Amino acid sequence: MIDKYGRNINYARISLTEKCNLRCVYCMPDDVSFNEYENTLSLNDYKFIINGLSQIGITKIRFTGGEPLLYEGLSEIIRYTYEECNIKDVAITTNGIGLYDMAYELYESGLRTVNISLDSLKEYKYKSITRNGDIKEVLKSISRCLELGMKVKINCVLISGFNENEIPDFILMTKFNNIDVRFIELMPLGEASKIYRNGYVNIQDVISQIDGLYKIESSENSTAKYYKLEDSMGRVGIITPMSCSFCSECNRIRITQNGTIKLCLHSEEEYDIKYYLNKPLIFREVLKEIILDKPERHYLNENKVSDTKRSMYQIGV
Numbered sequence: 001m002i003d004k005y006g007r008n009i010n011y012a013r014i015s016l017t018e019k020c021n022l023r024c025v026y027c028m029p030d031d032v033s034f035n036e037y038e039n040t041l042s043l044n045d046y047k048f049i050i051n052g053l054s055q056i057g058i059t060k061i062r063f064t065g066g067e068p069l070l071y072e073g074l075s076e077i078i079r080y081t082y083e084e085c086n087i088k089d090v091a092i093t094t095n096g097i098g099l100y101d102m103a104y105e106l107y108e109s110g111l112r113t114v115n116i117s118l119d120s121l122k123e124y125k126y127k128s129i130t131r132n133g134d135i136k137e138v139l140k141s142i143s144r145c146l147e148l149g150m151k152v153k154i155n156c157v158l159i160s161g162f163n164e165n166e167i168p169d170f171i172l173m174t175k176f177n178n179i180d181v182r183f184i185e186l187m188p189l190g191e192a193s194k195i196y197r198n199g200y201v202n203i204q205d206v207i208s209q210i211d212g213l214y215k216i217e218s219s220e221n222s223t224a225k226y227y228k229l230e231d232s233m234g235r236v237g238i239i240t241p242m243s244c245s246f247c248s249e250c251n252r253i254r255i256t257q258n259g260t261i262k263l264c265l266h267s268e269e270e271y272d273i274k275y276y277l278n279k280p281l282i283f284r285e286v287l288k289e290i291i292l293d294k295p296e297r298h299y300l301n302e303n304k305v306s307d308t309k310r311s312m313y314q315i316g317v
């Protein structure tokens, strides 16, 4: 559906769980515990929501988390989305741990695109950023997904002093593999606000200094801008929520595992939809009304962030 600002809202990201088997330093504290945790939404609730989304013009769904591979009903929910709701663009964003064994079943269910997070190509650095993840598992999963013919995109969050020197290696991966590597700017959300001031890298600046990359037009409605090396099989993407806002093209909404809708990643505001679950006659109208509230843009620009963060650091937060 078209929102108040003329954007075609056709993409939903659905969080299936808050749990994760890694503890990336910019995402989760080391000691977070999920023992008490249970999803508010049942598998049937998710299905009801996805059905509603398909009726208001959502044509792309990405399952995420936490770590979506930990969600028991993942394969079933992908199949439901693909077959029953006729949404053919089904993707997941995953850390790739355990995907090697699950890939075939997920592919059979309708999964065609996987975004796999990988912030370093070096074993010891991967271990340290993920607090003990095994890069071999991830590389194995990438090969398996390529073998099955899935579209594979690597997400790499750039962090100053950590992985900037690996940019050429990541770019080289696109030369010989049909893989897109996307560099993402660190956002000062949650844990990342502790490292943002020293860790932020302006990717647009970095990419413009790399020889041999040329910009290409992309037919996808994507927040990434794409580049290519001469004769490369894959592409290099940049996702720059901080240095270059893409709000005017933002076509997405988020569904949380607690049964709320977030219209903007950078807003605290959430709309509770639990009350409307299993009330099909009103659910669609409620969804439309909520989406009409999607803000024109976020106000989290770099200056504002550094000001608020500076005062937070001063008071020791």
Ligand code: SAM
Pocket: 020, 026, 027, 064, 065, 066, 067, 068, 093, 094, 095, 115, 116, 117, 155, 156, 157, 184, 185, 186, 187, 188, 189, 192
């Ligand atoms: N566990 C899955 C994974 O790691 O791909 C899915 C969830 S994770 C939150 C989704 C993506 O957000 C990952 O690519 C991760 O690197 C990225 N991410 C998490 N925190 C971020 C931050 N503060 N700034 C930029 N990207 C972030």
Ligand code: SF4
Pocket: 020, 021, 022, 023, 024, 027, 028, 065, 066, 067, 095, 117
């Ligand atoms: Fe887990 Fe993904 Fe967060 Fe890393 S980025 S801790 S893999 S949810």
